[in-house]
Structures are given as C-alpha cells and as structure tokens.
Amino acid sequence: MVDVAGVILAGGLARRMGGGDKGMKSLAGESLLTRIIKRIKPQVGPLVLNANGDSQRFNDFSLPVAADVISDNPGPLAGILTGLEWAAAQSPDVKWMVSVPCDAPFIPMDLVEKLVSGAINQNVPLACAMSHGRTHPVVGLWSVALRDDLRQAIVQEEMRKVDRWTGRHGICQVSFDDIVIGNEVLDPFYNANKPDDLVRVEGLLKE
Template identity: 55%
Template sequence: MTTEPTLGVILAGGLARRMGGGDKPMRQIGGRTILDHVVERFSPQCDALVLNANGDPGRFAAFDLPVVADTVADNPGPLAGVLAALDWAAENRPEIKWVVSVAGDCPFLPRDLVARLHEARMRENAALAVAASGGRTHPVIGLWKVALRSDLRHALVDEDMRKIDRWTARYPLATVEWPAVPVDPFFNANTVEDLSEAEGLAKIAG
C-alpha cells in the first residue's frame, strides 16, 4: 500500500448501452463478476474503497462497499463519479487527500496501479496522474487531489464540462505507461464480444 492515504473509487455509473443496458460490472468472467475481479485487485492498494453508482444501491449489497451516487444530475459521465468520490473523502475520511478512480469494467487492473501513479505524481511534481497502455491514455484511470473538488464541481456545473482530458489539461499531469502484453491491464468489457475475449485473457492475466 502507498504511504499516501488513498481512497479508491470504482466507477460503475455507466449506462452499458453497448451491452443492452444493466450493470456491466455485474457481468461474469470466469464464473465471477467483473466487479469481483476489480475489487480483488484494487482493494489491497487503497486505504478505503467506494463504489460510484446511481439507482438502487441494494444491488451491490454483496460487496459491502459504500455506494456513492453522482451529485450532478443528468448522468454527466465519469467526472461526476470522480467528484462524488472527492466529496465523500472530504466528508467521511478527511485524512485522505487523494483519490484513485478506476472503471468498473476493467477486470485485469495492475496490482501496482496506486503506487505507480503516486510515484509519477511526486517525481514530476504533478497535480494529477493518469494511466496509459499501448500508447493510449485512459483518462478514467487516474489520481485526483481532494483539494481540487471545488474546481471540478465548477467545471461540471457551471462550464458543463464532460470530457476528463479537457479538465485534466488545466493541471500539471503525469502519465504512467503499463505494457499492453500479454494482457492490457486496462482492457475493458464494453460489448458481449469483449466478455468472450476476457474469458480467454483471464487465464493468462494472473
């Protein structure tokens, strides 16, 4: 675990349109839900873990995690989930100054995610850090400063900002690259076909 107290948030507020709706993290890979895989890899890296999701929180009761809903209306996207986690940390765990967000449909997350994001942020004197693999950044997989929550709320509510990389471009940003072979750690299951591919990848992901 990193020496910096860190809250992990699993973003599960998506509408899963390409899978016909429902909760993508509750689909199964290898006989377990994607969310089970995410929690197993992510939880040991964090001081606390919350789940960002809207609607009835009872559907996630088996995971015994606080379920934090968006505080900005009309499903504005993952930035709203990040803001909800920053607000939750400030109100419930004021000793935690950092939040790491991950997508709820990424079953092969790296086990050194939080440590490497913090290392890059400190090394480069950055305000934020983001993950990358295969030459592509993953804006949803990021390290966020709780102290920036008012700025983020302003961007979301007053500026109607939706794209994560538009907001992060305002700050010094560290980018951390992971190898994409033999398995891209940020593979995400967006479609039914992705679920089939993930079944095979799970055998070599370790």
C-alpha cells in the same frame, strides 16, 4: 496506501453492453466488479462504489455506495467528483483518490503506487495510466483538494471531457506494461464494453 482513497466507477449506462449493471456481468465465474475489488482494494485505504439507482443491489460487495452528486448522467467526471467529495467527507486526511472503471478486470496490482510516485516526482496534482501510447483518463489519480474546482467546471461550465479539465492543472502519464492472459498478450486496461469482449477474455482465462 492509507492516504489514498479509491472509487470504482459504475455509474454509466452501459449501452454497448446492452444496459444494466456492467459490473455485474460474469467473467469466468466471477463478476467484473468482484475482480476489480480484489485488485484495487489492497492498494487503497477507503474505497467507494459510484453507482446510481437502488444501492441495495450491491449489498453482497460490502462497499459503501455513492450515487452521482451531479444529476442527468453528465459522464465520468461526475463519478470522479462523487468519489472526491465522498473521500473528503469520510476521510479528511486523505490527499489522493484513485479512480478505476468497473469493466477493466486486469488493472495492475501496482497501479496506485506507480500513479502516486509519478505525480509526486513530477510535482503535479493528477496522474493517469497509459499503455500502448494511449492514455486512460478514468484510470487516474486525483488530488482531493481539486474537488471544488471540478464541481465548478461541471456545473458552471458544463464540462464533460476528462482531458479538458485535467489539462488545466498539470497531469503526468504513467506507462504500464502488457500482461499475458492465457496465450495472448493483452493491454492491462483491457475493458469489456460489449458482450463479445467478455466471451473473448473468458476463453483466454480457460486456456
């Protein structure tokens, strides 16, 4: 969808994974980031990687890299704002941006289509993914027009909670079905937070 930009959020500190770049961790011979790119890139127009530090370490992925536009690691809202401002600067015609984390290797191939459809049908500027009755705030669709409002909320109000900000503007939740990996049913937004999570899924992929 050429009028939808994408941002892969890789600016976190990955403490539970032991630090470093979570997206660089290997899963069955491929990095998590490679798996995410393969799934999200066909669904969007312009795509950017939100990551801090030396951007050259991501050269092999052939994506533009944008560091947080707000310093001191204020959380995922900073990465979302970074993506929104990048999209507005690079592709002024883009109306929407979809965000995905760098540690969810099975995001649905119809993610963007369903989020955009949900937002348009409910006439709201935001949408987020849901599975098992639980929302995934950073797997979402964001109106680029709200970028200035988000910057104000982060900088002036010191807002950090995604749900608190999205609740102001109207958001729809879009439900996604489970997936089957190996012989096990998994949440499509299964995220690898700890080394054990990678070991578990790698075993399933080999079945």
